[in-house]
Amino acid sequence: MRNPYRPILTKIEKITIENEAKDLKTFRLAFLDEEGLNGFQYECGQFGELTVFGIGECPIGIASSPMDKEYLEFTVKRYPDGLVTNALHNCSVGTTIGVRGPLGNYFPLDRMEGKNLIIIGGGFAFTTLRSTIRYVLHEKNRARFEKITLVYGARSPGELLYKEELGQWQGRDDIETHITVDKGDESWTGKEGFVPAVLKEVAPNPENAIALVCGPPIMLKFTLPVLTELGFGPGEIITSLENRMKCGIGLCGRCNIGSKYICKDGPVFTYEQIEALPAEM
Ligand SMILES: Cc1cc2nc3c(=O)[nH]c(=O)nc-3n(C[C@H](O)[C@H](O)[C@H](O)COP(=O)(O)OP(=O)(O)OC[C@H]3O[C@@H](n4cnc5c(N)ncnc54)[C@H](O)[C@@H]3O)c2cc1C
Structure with a gap:
């Protein structure tokens, strides 16, 4: 071993x-x-x-x-x-x-198969969502998933990650993209507004859908009620936690919340699982 x-x-x-x-x-x-x-x-x-x-x-x-x-x-x-x-x-x-x-664990691609995917990202927590988008859009995988909708935001146009790739995704007809910035500049012709507000406007249908959400705590705080209002249940909303950790393999006890090790049992959790964690969250 x-x-x-x-x-x-x-x-x-x-x-x-x-x-x-x-x-x-x-x-x-x-x-x-x-x-x-x-x-x-x-x-x-x-x-x-x-x-x-x-x-x-x-x-x-x-x-x-x-x-x-x-x-x-x-x-x-x-x-x-x-x-x-x-x-x-x-x-x-x-x-x-x-x-x-x-x-750590990972996004449940087997559960996501055959579903509409709503991918919601903010700031640099977008990284593992980018991994997921690359995966589901790959020619060998795209047919396994239904409609894919992306809502991604950053503070300003200069803070958007993976700009070239975002442009490629915007040019495809098998992913609906909503890229937004808190505040644009003179060259920005896209959307302005916070991610939760844009999500509300896009109003994805919760039927047969799973939402993946990664972003700063403030974005998560305001995105969750929007998803709930739209009809997404806590078991259908998946996020990734970033607790401070050391060993990464569930041995040192640095990142655990109650009996759950964020590094080993997570970092990916549904909101249903997060709600069941002790209050120190
Ligand atoms: C599962 C997981 C995935 C992650 N993925 C990414 C990723 O894709 N990209 C990425 O850039 N980071 C990511 N992080 C966060 C990253 O691990 C920390 O930023 C990193 O550990 C900082 O290490 P350091 O040695 O530079 O800072 P340290 O020397 O350990 O810390 C110095 C100081 O930096 C500040 N600081 C460090 N980390 C953070 C933090 N997370 N939030 C706020 N302040 C902080 C604090 O002021 C701290 O006192 C992830 C964390 C986890 C747990």
């Missing part, structure tokens, strides 16, 4: 600066050997512990899709006083990075 604390070695193949503030970068990592490539079979919604050697490791959601066989992608926000995220942002192409994983 592979030692779960031993990172798989990868090399940074590409770095994309995602936003105007330059504090969000997507790292494309290539496995150094076949063992790593074959040992990292993941699902949408899982995360990895990224190691910068000599500094430390931190959990980051996998932004690439399981259909992207040759590489992994992670989009990382740099915190000004964040040890690992700063070190990652200082790395360049060619640097060796460790990855432990894949860790």
Whole structure:
């Protein structure tokens, strides 16, 4: 059995600066050997512990899709006083990075099959939803899902992630996209408004539908009542939690809420499951 604390070695193949503030970068990592490539079979919604050697490791959601066989992608926000995220942002192409994983549970694609999918994202918590969209839109998978609707928002046009890909999705007729910003600039011709307000306007039908929602706490707080009002039950609303964690494998007890380990039993939960957690949430 592979030692779960031993990172798989990868090399940074590409770095994309995602936003105007330059504090969000997507790292494309290539496995150094076949063992790593074959040992990292993941699902949408899982995360990895990224190691910068000599500094430390931190959990980051996998932004690439399981259909992207040759590489992994992670989009990382740099915190000004964040040890690992700063070190990652200082790395360049060619640097060796460790990855432990894949860790945690994942979006229930088997339950989502045959359903209408409403994908709602805000800010940089969009990463694992991007993985899911890439997966469901893949030519080998698209027929397994019904209508796909995306509502995605950021503070400003410069803060939208994956801009090129968003443009490609907007050009397709098998995904309905509603991209919004809190406040546009002179070049912005798209929608303005907060994600919950846009969702209310779009008013997706809850029948035979599942909603995936990832975003900052304030967005989640106002999105949940809109979904409830539209008729989505708590078992049909799925999110991903980002509690502070260390080991990522349910051993250290850093991230648990009651008997649930966010790293192992999550990070993906339905709102029905979240409602059943002890009040410390
Ligand atoms: C399952 C999971 C998935 C995640 N996915 C992503 C992802 O896709 N992309 C991404 O950028 N981040 C993601 N995160 C958050 C990421 O793990 C943290 O930002 C990271 O651990 C920070 O590490 P650090 O060593 O840079 O900061 P540390 O040195 O550990 O912290 C230094 C300081 O930075 C600030 N800080 C660090 N993390 C956070 C935070 N999450 N919220 C608010 N303030 C914080 C605090 O002020 C803290 O005191 C995820 C977390 C989890 C649990």
